[in-house]
Amino acid sequence: MAGDLTDPMGPNALREERSKVEFDVEAMKVVWAGGVEEKNIQDRIKTLVANDPVFDKKSRPGLDHKTLVKLSMKKAAHAFKLFQEQNMTEHEATLVRYYVDEPGFADLHWGMFIPAIKGQGTEEQQKKWLPLAQKMSIIGCYAQTELGHGSNVQGLETEAVFDPSADEFVLHSPSLTSTKWWPGGLGKASTHAVVYARLITDGKDYGVHAFIAQIRSLEDHHPLPGVTVGDIGVKFSNGGYNTMDNGLLRFDHVRIPRENLLMRLATVTKEGKYVKSGYPKQLGYGAMVSVRAHIINDASDFLSRAVTIATRYSAVRRQFGGGDGKPEIQVIDYKSQQSRLFPILASSYAFRFVGEWMTTLYDDVMARLQVNDFTTLPEVHACTAGLKSICTSYTAKSIEECRILCGGHGYLCSSGLPELYGAYVPSCTYEGDNTILLFQVARYLIKSLSQVGGGKNPTGTAAYLGNIRRLATENCRVKQGAEWLNYQTVLEAFQARAARLSGACALKLNKAPDLEAAFEEYSTDMGEAAQAHCQVIIVDKFAEKMKSEFPGKGTKDILEVLFFVYSLDLITRHAAEFLSTGYLTSEQLALAKDQLRACFRKVRPNAVGLVDAFGHTDHYLGSILGRYDGDVYPNLYKAAWEEPLNDTVVAEGYEPYLRPILKHQLRQSKL
Ligand SMILES: CCCCCCCCCCCCCCCCCC(=O)SCCNC(=O)CCNC(=O)[C@H](O)C(C)(C)COP(=O)(O)OP(=O)(O)OC[C@H]1O[C@@H](n2cnc3c(N)ncnc32)[C@H](O)[C@@H]1OP(=O)(O)O
Numbered sequence: 001m002a003g004d005l006t007d008p009m010g011p012n013a014l015r016e017e018r019s020k021v022e023f024d025v026e027a028m029k030v031v032w033a034g035g036v037e038e039k040n041i042q043d044r045i046k047t048l049v050a051n052d053p054v055f056d057k058k059s060r061p062g063l064d065h066k067t068l069v070k071l072s073m074k075k076a077a078h079a080f081k082l083f084q085e086q087n088m089t090e091h092e093a094t095l096v097r098y099y100v101d102e103p104g105f106a107d108l109h110w111g112m113f114i115p116a117i118k119g120q121g122t123e124e125q126q127k128k129w130l131p132l133a134q135k136m137s138i139i140g141c142y143a144q145t146e147l148g149h150g151s152n153v154q155g156l157e158t159e160a161v162f163d164p165s166a167d168e169f170v171l172h173s174p175s176l177t178s179t180k181w182w183p184g185g186l187g188k189a190s191t192h193a194v195v196y197a198r199l200i201t202d203g204k205d206y207g208v209h210a211f212i213a214q215i216r217s218l219e220d221h222h223p224l225p226g227v228t229v230g231d232i233g234v235k236f237s238n239g240g241y242n243t244m245d246n247g248l249l250r251f252d253h254v255r256i257p258r259e260n261l262l263m264r265l266a267t268v269t270k271e272g273k274y275v276k277s278g279y280p281k282q283l284g285y286g287a288m289v290s291v292r293a294h295i296i297n298d299a300s301d302f303l304s305r306a307v308t309i310a311t312r313y314s315a316v317r318r319q320f321g322g323g324d325g326k327p328e329i330q331v332i333d334y335k336s337q338q339s340r341l342f343p344i345l346a347s348s349y350a351f352r353f354v355g356e357w358m359t360t361l362y363d364d365v366m367a368r369l370q371v372n373d374f375t376t377l378p379e380v381h382a383c384t385a386g387l388k389s390i391c392t393s394y395t396a397k398s399i400e401e402c403r404i405l406c407g408g409h410g411y412l413c414s415s416g417l418p419e420l421y422g423a424y425v426p427s428c429t430y431e432g433d434n435t436i437l438l439f440q441v442a443r444y445l446i447k448s449l450s451q452v453g454g455g456k457n458p459t460g461t462a463a464y465l466g467n468i469r470r471l472a473t474e475n476c477r478v479k480q481g482a483e484w485l486n487y488q489t490v491l492e493a494f495q496a497r498a499a500r501l502s503g504a505c506a507l508k509l510n511k512a513p514d515l516e517a518a519f520e521e522y523s524t525d526m527g528e529a530a531q532a533h534c535q536v537i538i539v540d541k542f543a544e545k546m547k548s549e550f551p552g553k554g555t556k557d558i559l560e561v562l563f564f565v566y567s568l569d570l571i572t573r574h575a576a577e578f579l580s581t582g583y584l585t586s587e588q589l590a591l592a593k594d595q596l597r598a599c600f601r602k603v604r605p606n607a608v609g610l611v612d613a614f615g616h617t618d619h620y621l622g623s624i625l626g627r628y629d630g631d632v633y634p635n636l637y638k639a640a641w642e643e644p645l646n647d648t649v650v651a652e653g654y655e656p657y658l659r660p661i662l663k664h665q666l667r668q669s670k671l
């Protein structure tokens, strides 16, 4: 190979960027991690994973589904060995899973199978099943969705008919559409499943309940008699979610002991009598609440990875404006690039802080449930459903935006972005389709407003609706641009828009003769109101976070800038709602846009520092464009030569396909 294949420009660009940063990056790493101790744990685990060859992921995008699932089993087994050898805490083990960065059956085993047993099993059942699951003597999955029903959980068809003569339930899939379809880990790995099925006893259907069913032999992993089980096939794009064995499952009159009904919510006696326990039926949805809370936390992580890649590469990449010995302009200096990139950067921090808060709220509800206090369950359900919906929608869209921000090279798998997108985008669907989840929030808002009508103030995140009369009548008072840079001003704008949108929906529903039909008719408006409410939560929690002490020079100042980037960008992107509800005038909106541009100027010198503060290792990013050292071009060039197609100089398809055409054409042209 001729010529110099090095390029100092990229590394120099990032060195230069790092020298301009105005805040203490190491201190910001502590803020991002959630404390010094937590940062130390994360650093230890991420280094452990990055240095372990079993967790290598470079070749992943080129592998087929079958190989990916096999390798994912190898990684899970290796990780489990590490947990045991190093006597890891549950938290450390979860971090290993994060840094291994690969969806796999173990996520469902730890993330849904075990929580479902904890949430819905009696103490006795927990004592029986949890030790087996925790030692991985059994592998479990969460089999709820069916070929014909996913969002509509109450519409599931699988049957569990009680047979008192044998003291057993008979699990049966009565139709094609009742086939369990999608559960992760079901396809090839699981020995057991928490199966959602209609409980039928004494001829009466008591609706959907959770059962534990063994599906594969613990001796040879073959399906048990009456069980049909397999993988549903390749998903979306190569790599991505194809490390997971999403499965299908059918039961042909499979018998399970009566005690395999998870009995915390309801039991069936030996005689076949159905007895409710007194716990609210919503506890049956508990595993979903838990995973939705996880997913909210994951959003900031995925977003921060995508924006690290796009920001570092935007500083390395140059286009136009060179000449006379001057280098071309770094694309990060283009205002349009900044206006697309910096709100994503700010959203990473916003989602991080709302995720932190969500964890506290979740822990609180779990503590309350232990003492049979169910009062905050509706609030937690609305928050997890709504935030899961808007955080995943925004993150998926923004990973794709980051790919576009990286131009052509973003489309290469070695950029890391296609795989990140492939792995992330199903989170808009799983754990509840994002549109369906917003409707749950809308119902919660309508209920909260009806409380106000009844003279009772809503609490928690909906408390601001108690001020709906003022929020609906007093408009924004901003007269000069700088007045936008005030937490209360911004928060009130979000509250007023959400209250007005929700209030308008409530009025329409009030007038309607059929509430459900009206809900359907105005569902788009409902979704918008729900989204506006969830944005209130994020802005509020970010503003609340800003009241705390921050370590290090300049960290608070730059986070404040990010707060205004996050919120003012949302105001400009949802301008139609702020204007149509009458809260803002077009002049006030123009002032907000001016302030946003000014904030971008403040972010610019700190952009690389802000993504460095996420502390992602090169292993975790898996991206040539996002390399910490900025040495992009030589490594892209090197990676091209590692492509298996280049293993032979002449392509394998030349002899059988190209040569005959070329020869034929040659003969034709000679004639
Ligand atoms: C080694 C270490 C490794 C560690 C790993 C750890 C990692 C963890 C992360 C794991 C990653 C996992 C990957 C995820 C895989 C995807 C799994 C799935 O998709 S699984 C499949 C996911 N599938 C879905 O998500 C399906 C989506 N569909 C649904 O959730 C429901 O059908 C529905 C909510 C839409 C309707 O429900 P329906 O009952 O028909 O009708 P209504 O609307 O009338 O509601 C009745 C009442 O219930 C209330 N309520 C409702 N929900 C909840 C709740 N969650 N809570 C509380 N309350 C709730 C509601 O407010 C109402 O109250 P009220 O007004 O009466 O007072």
Ligand SMILES: Cc1cc2nc3c(=O)[nH]c(=O)nc-3n(C[C@H](O)[C@H](O)[C@H](O)COP(=O)(O)OP(=O)(O)OC[C@H]3O[C@@H](n4cnc5c(N)ncnc54)[C@H](O)[C@@H]3O)c2cc1C
Binding pocket: 108, 142, 143, 144, 145, 148, 149, 150, 151, 152, 181, 182, 183, 184, 241, 246, 426, 429, 430, 431, 432, 433, 435, 436
């Ligand atoms: C990668 C992946 C992993 C999964 N893992 C699991 C798992 O481990 N276990 C498990 O049980 N399930 C799993 N699922 C299934 C998942 O939870 C469901 O796909 C999800 O809940 C959506 O349900 P659905 O597929 O029935 O969508 P549908 O409800 O059929 O949605 C189709 C469209 O219809 C719209 N729609 C539906 N109802 C309404 C309505 N009332 N009003 C307006 N619009 C409506 C939706 O918004 C959507 O646009 C997984 C799915 C995926 C993609």
